[in-house]
Amino acid sequence: HVEVPALIRLRYAHRPLAVSLKSEGKELLTKLDLTAPLIEMKAMIEVSHEGNEFSLEAKWPEGTPDTALTLEIEPDGFDMRTETRWSSAAAVSEILTLTW
Numbered sequence: 462h463v464e465v466p467a468l469i470r471l472r473y474a475h476r477p478l479a480v481s482l483k484s485e486g487k488e489l490l491t492k493l494d495l496t497a498p499l500i501e502m503k504a505m506i507e508v509s510h511e512g513n514e515f516s517l518e519a520k521w522p523e524g525t526p527d528t529a530l531t532l533e534i535e536p537d538g539f540d541m542r543t544e545t546r547w548s549s550a551a552a553v554s555e556i557l558t559l560t561w
Contacts, residue, residue: 462509467536471500475521475528482532483516508536512560517544521551534559 489504535541
């Protein structure tokens with residue numbers, strides 16, 4: 462395991478009320494500006510060749526149609542990984558396993 466800085470991007474068609482991305486129990490998304498159509502920030506993440514688990518949670522206003530949330534993580538020195546998840550009942554709650 463090695464900890465490296467990573468660029469994290471979130472894209473969405475409908476603006477969420479709240480988004481959380483955790484790795485090893487640590488919140489990676491801090492001081493979010495959810496008014497922007499794209500969120501981009503740096504965070505330190507663990508990179509393991511066995512794979513890393515990320516907990517992705519998001520909530521939208523009541524009545525929001527099912528919508529896509531795309532997460533991109535690009536650790537320094539590693540290839541970018543992209544995952545897209547669709548909401549159900551205005552929420553996403555997923556455990557993503559990414560391998561570098």
